[in-house]
Amino acid sequence: MAAHWVQATSREKLEKNGRAVVRLDGKQIALFLTDAGIFACNNRCPHEGYPLREGSLDDQCRLTCNWHNWKFDLKTGENAYGLGERLRVYPVELRGDEIWLDIADPPFEQRRAELMGNLHESFVDNDYERMAREIARLRLLGADPVDAVRAAIDWSWDRFEFGWTHAFAGAADWLALYDRRQGDAESQLVCLVEIVGHLADDILREPTYPYSDAETAWDERAFLAAVDAEDENVAIACLNGALSAGLGWPALERAFATAALSHYNGFGHSIIYVTKAARLIERLGNSVMAPLLRSLVREFIYTTREEYLPEFRSYETALAQWGKGGNGKRLDGGDLAGLNAAKGMALLSLHGSEPPAGLYEAVLGASAHALLHFDLGVMNRTDGPIADNASWLDVTHGITFSNAVRIACTKYPELWPQGLLQVALQSGRNAGFLDPSVEAEDWAVCDSEHFFASAVYGLFDHAREAFIVSVHLLKTTLAAHEEIVSGAAGAQEVLVLAGLNRFLHSPLKRKHARRVAHQAMQFVALDG
Secondary structure: OOOEEEEEEHHHHHHHHHHHEEEEEEEEEEEEEEOEEEEEOEEEEOOOOOEEOEEEEEOEEEEOOOOOOOOEOOOOOOOOOOOOOOEEEEEEEEEEEEEEEEOOOOHHHHHHHHHHHHHHHHHHOOOOOHHHHHHHHHHHOOOOOOOHHHHHHHHHHOOOOOOOHHHHHHHHHHHHHHHOOOOOOOHHHHHHHHHHHHHHHHHOOOOOOOOOOOOOOOHHHHHHHHOOOHHHHHHHHHHHHHHHOOHHHHHHHHHHHHHHHOOOOOOOOOOOOOHHHHHHHHOOOOHHHHHHHHHHHHHHHHEHHHHHHHOOOHHHHHOOOOOOOOOOOOOOOOOOOOOOHHHHHHHHHOOOOOOHHHHHHHHHHHHHHHHHHHEEEEHHHOOOOOHHOOOEEEEEOOOOHHHHHHHHHHHHHHHHHHHHHHHHHHHHHHHHHHHOOHHHHHHHHOOOHHHHHHHHHOOOOOOOOOHHHHHHHHHHHHHHHHHHHOOHHHHHHHHHHHHHHHHHOOOOOOOOOHHHHHHHHHHHHOOO
8 A cells, every 4th residue: 555654743752751642634643652662553542442642551562551451562553352453553764853654544445354354353252332333433434334234144144053033133124224314323333233233142152053065956846845844954955056046035035935834933933034034135135145045944944833732733724724614794803802822713714715904904903902911910920830931022023923924925925824824823822911901092102103203213222231122122113113104004003003102111021030940940840
């Protein structure tokens, strides 16, 4: 790179205190006179900005920031702590009595590569605050800060033992907020750090879990059969063949949506993940398609197929009977509210021949009813059985699940029976955790536009330490908003708003020390 030498100060002035600070071309640079010569570095510690002119310097030219005891080699800028930001140092020349510094910046690509390397260090170290600093530096450089998300996907996708988590799903929603916050750099940084931080947290200390490199020609039926048989290697080989053939997401989406709804997969997480994968690929480009889809296939393979549980086995019967009944009365929006899984699915199946939009409004209403009436006592109990463990996150899931089902089934109408029945199953699962004393009027929202503006604003400073909580705040809020502005909520809009309002303004217990102890003792006692 071309040098850019500038006069900084004189040796005579530097000798007065042995150190000085100069400002050159917008840079604040500290100079130190030592027995080994004159050295120059950025005055602000790269950790949290403490002025290094006030630091301690030993005879090995090691400069200590006295605020947090970070130590730097003044000759090289190396950080003695290893995983930590380097200190920028500047070449020095003494020309007579005048001190000159080369303050030329490295070429853009070199600086970008260094910053991405620094970001990776912070990612591995799960250092949330440093991630924020490194992404902010990328933006200041003029690079695309969203590249931090692309890189984080590349660093994480094969370190999820069982495939996708909420970290990827949340990334799609944070990026949607990022794009809506053009001109608000601080809020945009929140979005990116929440994505990268969640991914780093989810794979912390996890090894790499390899995927098969085998390839077979893409065949949708073979792919679906492999997923159904829980044969990861065959399913991945099909996907690898599709990727090698240059097939894009539009050619694969139907297969992934079908696989996600072929079972009541993980309480509906699989279809949520499919809709989020579509948005991530659209937003970030095809470079993220292979890692995201491979990880998603693994999620399909390992997720629990909930319809095999005794209380949900009526799902297969309801699906087989879909649209074969009818009682002459259209399904009303509130007819499913509060019904258990078996009764809800049976009633929905009887009305299966009705237009999907009306049926969807009914199942969304049942999900909103569960959200509004969730019994906080269930969440706070310490003496209940494991089967009764439920929290806000379980019932909020019904809204995001409904949203994903509508999106997928609108594209692929043949999937409506599975999607609608599974949403009814989800709300029915929560029917035993309801508090009928909760009144919708107490949580009514008068101005939905103002309500959502306030709710979204709160996401940028959510104050939730656990990513699993903040991502549910995010996903539920945006899913509810999408169902209302799309018109899909219909007459259930009031209930959706009231349920979301109660969730956002109610306590959420996450750690259950006594409940865990109680249930552990009960469980081990059964084994003698």
